[in-house]
Amino acid sequence: MKRKGVILAAAVTLCGMLTTGCGGAAEAETSADAAVLSEDVQGAETPADGGVVSLTVWAEETNHEMLGKMIDSFKQAYAGQAEFDIQVAAATDAETKSKVLGDVHNAADVFFMADDQLSSLAAGGALARVPNADEIKAANTEGSVSAASIGDTLYAYPMTADNGYFLYYDKTYFTQEDVKSLDRILEVAAENEKKFSMEWDSGWYLYSFFGNTGLEFGINDDGVTNYCNWNTTEGDVTGVDIVNAMLDIAASPGFVNQPDSEFVAGVQDGTVIAGVSGVWNAMEIQAAWGNDYGAVKLPTFTCAGKQIQMSSFVGYKMAGVNAYSAHVEWALKFADWITNEQNQVLRFEERNQGPSNIKAAASDAVNKVPAIQAVIAQSEYGVLQRVGNNYWDPFVNFGENLAAGNPSGTEPQEIIDTLVAGITASTVS
Numbered sequence: 001m002k003r004k005g006v007i008l009a010a011a012v013t014l015c016g017m018l019t020t021g022c023g024g025a026a027e028a029e030t031s032a033d034a035a036v037l038s039e040d041v042q043g044a045e046t047p048a049d050g051g052v053v054s055l056t057v058w059a060e061e062t063n064h065e066m067l068g069k070m071i072d073s074f075k076q077a078y079a080g081q082a083e084f085d086i087q088v089a090a091a092t093d094a095e096t097k098s099k100v101l102g103d104v105h106n107a108a109d110v111f112f113m114a115d116d117q118l119s120s121l122a123a124g125g126a127l128a129r130v131p132n133a134d135e136i137k138a139a140n141t142e143g144s145v146s147a148a149s150i151g152d153t154l155y156a157y158p159m160t161a162d163n164g165y166f167l168y169y170d171k172t173y174f175t176q177e178d179v180k181s182l183d184r185i186l187e188v189a190a191e192n193e194k195k196f197s198m199e200w201d202s203g204w205y206l207y208s209f210f211g212n213t214g215l216e217f218g219i220n221d222d223g224v225t226n227y228c229n230w231n232t233t234e235g236d237v238t239g240v241d242i243v244n245a246m247l248d249i250a251a252s253p254g255f256v257n258q259p260d261s262e263f264v265a266g267v268q269d270g271t272v273i274a275g276v277s278g279v280w281n282a283m284e285i286q287a288a289w290g291n292d293y294g295a296v297k298l299p300t301f302t303c304a305g306k307q308i309q310m311s312s313f314v315g316y317k318m319a320g321v322n323a324y325s326a327h328v329e330w331a332l333k334f335a336d337w338i339t340n341e342q343n344q345v346l347r348f349e350e351r352n353q354g355p356s357n358i359k360a361a362a363s364d365a366v367n368k369v370p371a372i373q374a375v376i377a378q379s380e381y382g383v384l385q386r387v388g389n390n391y392w393d394p395f396v397n398f399g400e401n402l403a404a405g406n407p408s409g410t411e412p413q414e415i416i417d418t419l420v421a422g423i424t425a426s427t428v429s
Contacts, residue, residue, distance in 0.1 A: 053082045053330045058091035058099070058108040062280075066350045070338045077337065082330065093317065100126050100322065109325040110335050113156070114163055115147035115316045116385045119223070122155045128321040128328050130154040132336065139341065144356035147316040147384065156318035157339040160347070161361065162279045162354030163315035164382055165205065166374035167299060168267075169274040171292040179294070182249065182301040182310070185274050189254030197266055197275035200250075200257040200399035203392050204313055204385070205276060208298060209246060211311025212381055213237040217423075219386050224427050226388040231413070231420040237304045239416035245303040246402045247412075257403035282352040282371035295374035297381065314375075314382035316356060394422025 059067055071086045078084070089108065091099060097117040100107040104126045113121070121127050130136055133154040137145045144158035169179050173192055178184045182196075189196045199205045210217065210230055214237055217228045231239045249255055258266065264281050266272030268288045276298065277285075286293045298310035319335040321328065337343065344355040348365070354372040355361040366372055398419045401408070406415070 051082060052085060053327045054085040055087070055109040055325070055327060055331055055334060057086065057088045057334075058096065058111040059088055060093060060112070060280075061090040063351060064088050064090070066346065067338070069346065070343050073342075074334055074337045078333070084330075086334070096320075097121055100124075104322065105324055107322050107324070109322050109327065109331040110319060110338075111322070112159070112317060112319055114385070115318065116387070118148060118155055118318070118320075119150060121320060122150055126320075126323055127155045128323040128325070128332060130157060130336075131332060136336070139358060140356045141358055141361065144316045144318070148318045156320040157335045158316060158318050158356040159339045159344065160317040160353045161356040162372060162375045163317050164312050164375045164378055165208075165276055165278045165298075166312070166371070166378045167274065167296050168277060168281070168285050168371075169294045169296070170267075170289050171294045172289075173273045174294070176296075179274070179296055180299055181307065182299040185299060186249065186252040186254040189273055190252060191254075192273065194254065194273040195256040195266060195271055195275075196252075196254050197256050197258045197263040197272045199259050199263070199276070200246075200403040201396045202259075202399065203387075203395035206395055206399055208276070208310040208312050209242050209301065209303075211313075211383060212309050213242065213303070215239070219388050224388050225425075226391055226423050228420050228423045230423075231416040233413070237308070239420070240412040241304040243402065243412040243415050245301060247406060249301065250403050250405055257399070279352055279354060279371045279375060282369070286352075293370065295370035297374060297377040309381050312378050312382040313385040314379045315385050317353075318356075389427060390425045391423050394419050 057067065067088050071084075071088075074086075075084050091108070091111070093112050093114055096111050096113040097120055100111065100121060101124050104124070107126070118127075130148075136154060136157060140158040141161055144161050145154065148154055148156040148158050167179060167185075169185070173188055173194070174185070178188055185196050214235060215230050215232065217226065217230065219225070220227055230242070233240070250257075256266070256272070258272075258275075260277055260281065263272060263275045263277055264284050267275070267285050282295070298312060300307040300309050302308075319339050321331045321335050325331040339357075341355075341357045341360050344357040344360040345363070347353045348355055348360065348363075348369075352369060352371055354369075354375060355366065360366070398415065401410070401415065
């Protein structure tokens with residue numbers, strides 16, 4: 001991508017020192033300034049029709065073939081207005097923010113991201129504002145529009161409304177009643193010498209044990225740090241109760257701690273018959289289990305002598321446009337195109353990704369997909385992912401230790417105190 005201008009250099013440098021926090025007052029002020037700067041950059045560059053428009057798109061490798069079809073239809077729709085050279089490069093959605101802010105001048109023109117990255121990217125002036133915001137807001141669900149906005153300003157094009165997780169299960173082994181309880185799921189897996197899979201060194205997935213307990217967690221008004229009382233010793237459910245519940249789960253021969261890639265491999269080789277994941281794996285799981293492929297909301301788990309419904313983070317994915325793009329107006333048109341109703345339908349048909357577009361989401365075909373219906377059902381027990389930077393790292397040791405059965409014999413209160421201390425730590429060194 002062509003380098004252009006230095007007007008945003010200071011803003012981007014500042015954002016490199018910020019965290020992933022969303023919605024804080026400090027970032028809101030920075031975002032307002034960045035919006036003005038982004039507008040200046042957009043206005044400074046008006047590509048002439050008839051010239052060669054070179055765009056780079058960052059996307060998950062599994063979506064490249066599908067994106068190729070979208071690129072072809074875009075070229076047909078704008079045939080005669082310009083010659084297009086659109087290249088797709090492999091990049092995970094999770095690393096978009098760090099890659100863009102790490103070198104915004106040479107980042108992709110168009111990229112995909114989860115909603116929790118929006119605030120920092122906008123605060124750094126890296127996102128071009130959506131010019132046809134009223135049209136996009138009217139076409140997409142209220143939640144997806146809110147997730148792509150800061151205040152009343154739309155900074156990205158909503159694309160999916162399914163960025164959450166739920167339970168996959170093989171109907172060969174489980175009844176609909178079985179999958180309501182994690183105790184029963186583990187029991188069935190153990191009886192059949194199979195596994196229930198869940199990623200335990202990930203704060204994204206492990207929130208499910210904390211989020212529906214009455215304990216408190218969130219991001220502070222500074223948009224950077226977190227508050228968290230998960231280590232309280234008072235109340236109906238305490239952090240120690242959760243630690244002990246997780247140790248009981250880990251002790252089951254039917255449990256295995258695995259990342260997403262190993263979960264899918266386990267489904268394919270027959271060792272895993274249930275697990276927690278999202279719609280991005282639906283196609284592979286359906287191919288492996290065929291008509292026995294099932295998906296439902298997360299189960300309850302036993303904690304403090306009661307059954308507690310597992311919670312989740314819910315979210316949205318969207319397409320953003322780099323404010324430094326040498327062809328920012330065409331990049332905006334392209335991002336608009338690949339997230340329109342037609343291409344959200346294509347995204348659903350080829351990758352089982354749930355549309356944020358109102359008309360596409362209302363189709364009979366979408367309503368018949370177990371994975372999408374499961375993420376919708378689970379959303380009743382979920383919250384938007386709004387966390388500060390220090391939320392993630394403490395979970396790695398926490399989850400790995402509990403999955404291994406706490407081999408060091410550390411007291412449960414100390415385990416949860418350490419987790420909370422990490423989550424609430426200041427970002428100032």
